[in-house]
Amino acid sequence: MALQCDIVVVGGGHAGCEAALAAARMGCRVILLTIDPTKIASMPCNPAVGGIGKGHLVKEIDALGGEMGVNTDKAGIQFRMLNRRKGPAVQALRVQCDKRLYGLAMQRTLMHQPRLTILAGTVDRILTHRGAVSGVQTDSGERIQAHCVVLTSGTFLKGLLHIGLTHVPGGRAGEPSAEHLSDCMKDFGFEVGRLKTGTPPRLDRDTIDFQAMEEQPGDDPPKPFSSRTRAISNPQIFCYLTHTNEHTHQIILDNLHRSPMYSGIIESIGPRYCPSIEDKVVRFADKARHHVFLEPEELDSRSFYPNGISTSLPVDVQEAMVHSIRGLERAKFLRPGYAIEYDFFPPHQLHETLETKLVAGLFHAGQINGTSGYEEAAAQGLIAGINAALKVKNDPPLIVDRSQAYIGVLIDDLITKDTREPYRMFTSRAEHRLLLRQDNAEARLIHIGYRLGLVSESTFTAFQRKQERIEQELARLHRTTLSPDRLSLEAFERFGIDPPQSHTTLAQLLRRPDLFYRPLLDCIGDHGIEDEELIHAIETRIKYEGYIRRQEQQVARFRKLEERRIPENFDYDSVKGFSSEVLEKLKKVRPSSIGQASRISGVTPAAISLLLVALDRFRRSADSPAA
Amino acid sequence: MSGGHLDDTICAIATPMGEGGIGIVRVSGPHAIPFAAQIVALRNRCDLHRAHNHRLYLGDLLVPKRQQQTSPNPSPERLDEVLVAVMRGPRSYTGEDVVEIHCHGGPLILQMACEALIQAGARLAEPGEFTKRAFLNGRLDLTQAEAVLDTIRAATTIGLRIAQDQLKGELGQRIARMREELIALLAHLEAGMDFVEEDVSFIEDREIDRTLERVLDELSRLLETADQGRIIREGLVTAIIGRPNVGKSSLLNALLQANRAIVSHIPGTTRDTLEECLNINGVLLRLVDTAGLRDAADCIEQEGIRRTNEAVHQADLLLIVLDGSHALHPQDLELLSLEPEKRRIIIINKSDLGLQISESEIFGHLRNQNFFSVPPQLVCLSAKTGMGLDMLRTSIQSLALGSSLEAPHSILVSRLRHKTALIEAKIGLEQARRALARGLSSECLALDIRTALTALGEITGEVSTEDILDKIFSEFCIGK
Ligand SMILES: Nc1nc2c(ncn2[C@@H]2O[C@H](COP(=O)(O)OP(=O)(O)OP(=O)(O)O)[C@@H](O)[C@H]2O)c(=O)[nH]1
């Protein structure tokens, strides 16, 4: 007899973990099917979570009740708040992780999750019944019945590893690829594309001369991702910085003909923002050196990750190149770098829920949607898992929009923009950036996680209490006036602050860019509040008030266009006047709203006006009784 | 941000400008009635607030005297006798409260009425905004929606052509240059925020400020030239051009009713440009007589022709004079299509000598090149006898404020749009400079610069994720 469950999650990467956990926590019976359960939540590329844009995603995952933030805190061995000197919207946390701890912690969470079963296996086919998902079939012929399937198979679809001019099929170094699923998807009518990504060699710690490099310490004390994390228990470590040099570059240039990229074997498109060292040397020929960060992969292993020299050159060239770098002269390779090519499904084939338009009940999340990065994958996994569960329960779907979260920006961009290279999040992708800060991620999203049952009562109450304290303190700062009397003048001088000219409120004083909460309150002998996180939130609200208000106005306008929905059965061919390019784009993406239609590249304002009028006509004729 | 909030009250001149007869100023929005009441006093002690719907009332258009604007209570000046109609929403064209003011006076009066309404708190309507509101308020039925569809289709082709012309022109190039500078600056700022970990080159505050200042200067210069009000205040720069001896100087003298320029039968009499001020039916003209255009005989004449070209370049309006007593010369044909974005009146002079050139011949040549922003007008006259001069005066008046009955109205509109967009860009960049001076972080700067970029993009037709509804009817005539 076939196995039965509500939802099958295919793949145990960062997307699969979030999807499986969310769906199980929402009450569904979930089977997580993965080739090798001991590799669940592994980090095949760099040993870090977060960074600018990506850190925002992790905060949002956490606010919605996802696992990545908490798990990173458990595995973190260096925490660094980036952009500390810039504004609040672009500050983001980046955490070096112990890869083994990360995987183990996540596996433990999955194992303890009620209603969630982990099975080893490779999926060969998605089973359907009348255009909707009915289950999956594994390579051993076993069938699992399910209402929904979340596909998160990462780089395993027809994965091809390249080292120099040799190439072997595989999903990650040392792991097999999934060969049949891709063809099954093509049979459903899915468009399939191909992308490329790469990774650097791994080096033996004991053969690296750290003395010759610059030390990169983390924050002290480290600040966790999740508000649910009580303390960070791992020992904290340093990373190290060194540079390539002209000799390194010469070695690469002399051997370009032996690179799969430059000899034409790899034809797929790699990311511009995360280029191989070959790419960097060719494209930025006038740059004399490039950064190389040395990051430990695990506390208890000798493996170091040299961030910045991802490569697919032959092993002998990789060695010569690495050995030309200061501090790495005698570095021993534990594993060479490689490039991987894999199939992905261009994401315009998805609804905003991440359900595919072609097969009801089939959801796609993670790298198969053409994204790069653990965080992007996890964010999609969470949304796909939530929506699969909502579908099983017959509840309305969850759609997060661009003005609410980076997750919304991510999904909307995936659907509307042509994916030419693996998609990575940047803060500049978010037009409402000043509102999408990591410090207010909970305020933006926690109520959703709470409503879905993913955020516990106690976490939610703790959040509400924090919010109350922030509001109270803000009100007090607006209320409290300060007069420039003698005593406080002296105090101001002592603290090196320009005294106020006349009666001003504390809030007005805090609007000054150079004046901060703690020094100001110390100076006037006011205790205020202690919690740094709250203080940060308060300062942000006061200092950026005008800008935040302007962004809120922009959001209101944005919403108006999002609210003009386009019916799913709308017939674009019936509208006269579209250029053939516009018509093709609209039919391909089938946008859900006028707002989304306007973001599709190539769709002109004139086309939008035609669409609006046609929609109005469509609506009126649908309202009037049929003749 | 460009306007377009439904809670604004908007106003515009609803009839083509530049013609005599009645002109209508339309106000629509929640404050249409109180705003209109500030600029119109009804006769017979009627109150606009209590006026019946859809009924015409006699009143006076009152506009505060300009000179007394600084005094707290400027005594209003009675400008014109007007008819006023109030149409309360939803029973109005837009579905909102609408007031229409029918004026008798010329374009200047209409313009001043609009300005007064703006002072009262209204906002100049964006192109097509009345129609947009009608549409949004459900005032257009199915057939009208079809008509709107057609109009958009037509308007976008016109709009496209205008946009392309302007893009080829100086305005387009200058805006493109500003955009490039801002995009480069923004790229720097964004890279500094999104890629702190990598070694992107650092940009200093001083350099940011210098770039902002440079672009702001350019914006101010553009705004000066884009300003329609300049024409009202400083006069319409009108160049009289033509081949030698066609009667340019004679025309100047005839219009001035004075022997200001030397006239002779020798071709090449006028050597230098000559400027005179003149009032034609309330429109201030700065009339420039120029040296006849031909292959120059000597270096003085060369210099004269260079000055003529400069005068052409600076002119708002071209009076292209042809000698009607001779057949068209190939050089005449060149002159006809000079600077196609400028308004022009083609003058067939010396009609008293019997015409060798027919109007249809000229229009034949013009039809081949229907790329003028404003359709050229044609007048036959005799500078010697004065016959046809009145026709010319009417023509000048009608073109003075940028349009004529036949002109696609959107041209003036597109200029107003440009001005609004330029102002918006300017405000954005000024804000950016303030943010920089205050030491606010890059995200704030970036937001301001993006606002400016979006505004500039609206002119060149590159559209970002902004308010698309605003753009929907943007190729429509204003006040329609
Ligand atoms: N019969 C007749 N003669 C005219 C008329 N207008 C100008 N003329 C004569 O044409 C000749 C040239 O006149 P101008 O006014 O000097 O011509 P212009 O175009 O300014 O000549 P340049 O300054 O040399 O470019 C003079 O002899 C005028 O008297 C007209 O309407 N009818």
Ligand SMILES: [Mg+2]
């Ligand atoms: Mg002359």
